[in-house]
Amino acid sequence: MAFSEGLEVVRFQGPWMITAWWPEGAVSGGPQKLVVEACPEAPAGEVARGISTTVLRRLDLVDVVRRAQEVAPTTPPWRAEESRLSELAALAGELLGAEGVSERYLAVLCLTYRDLVDKGVQAPVPWLAERVGRKADSVKDHLKKARREGLLGSRAGRAGGELSERARSVLGEVPGLPGEVGAGSG
Missing domain, CATH: 1.10.10 (Arc Repressor Mutant, subunit A)
Known part of the structure; x- marks a missing residue:
């Protein structure tokens, strides 16, 4: 999924692709958008029942934020x-x-x-x-x-x-x- 200008960090949980998005500039907290969608190559049987709470619980948001901070500019907007x-x-x-x-x-x-x-x-x-x-x-x-x-x-x-x-x-x-x-x- 493409967002407007900004920073994206992608993580995978089983057949799901989770994209976190921040606007341009330094990352000072969690993402402003979070999209969970089936991976293009995911087997239909694995995504037929939809996204479970387990998928969301297993997302390591701290790790996602840390990765975003590593690649984001260091000067706050x-x-x-x-x-x-x-x-x-x-x-x-x-x-x-x-x-x-x-x-x-x-x-x-x-x-x-x-x-x-x-x-x-x-x-x-x-x-x-x-x-x-x-x-x-x-x-x-x-x-x-x-x-x-x-x-x-x-x-x-x-x-x-x-x-x-x-x-x-x-x-x-x-x-x-x-x-x-x-x-x-x-």
Whole structure:
């Protein structure tokens, strides 16, 4: 099976071919697509009953990720945007210093956090904390406050979230905002 540009790792389990896919750039976690299909030369009798849970359980996903990391570029894809993300974080720090934990500060913080998570940054809160000039626990508390106040939605069991319409509206009032706000990818 052919995917769009990116990295594929293929493993075989009996008559099944399992293809794992990552987008271009450094591999920072599991695949974004996983396809299980019969090998072209597999005997029809072995694939007639379909894919079993045993096939999926036997897939060594840790090994698949390790192999992908071995062949993937080592520069994380978000590095190309690091300058913009640093500018956003610096703006958040300026707003925090000037206004305290204001709605504008929280909106810029949420935008930066969302973009860091969407780009695959492994530790976005410590990265933000360093650039905003606060402790990581404080930044976490600020993000929780932003969620409570409806500026940042959540993703079940995952970091990141979507900016609300209210957050986008607030960001429209922030002078010197680098880059586009956009909808994000998550």
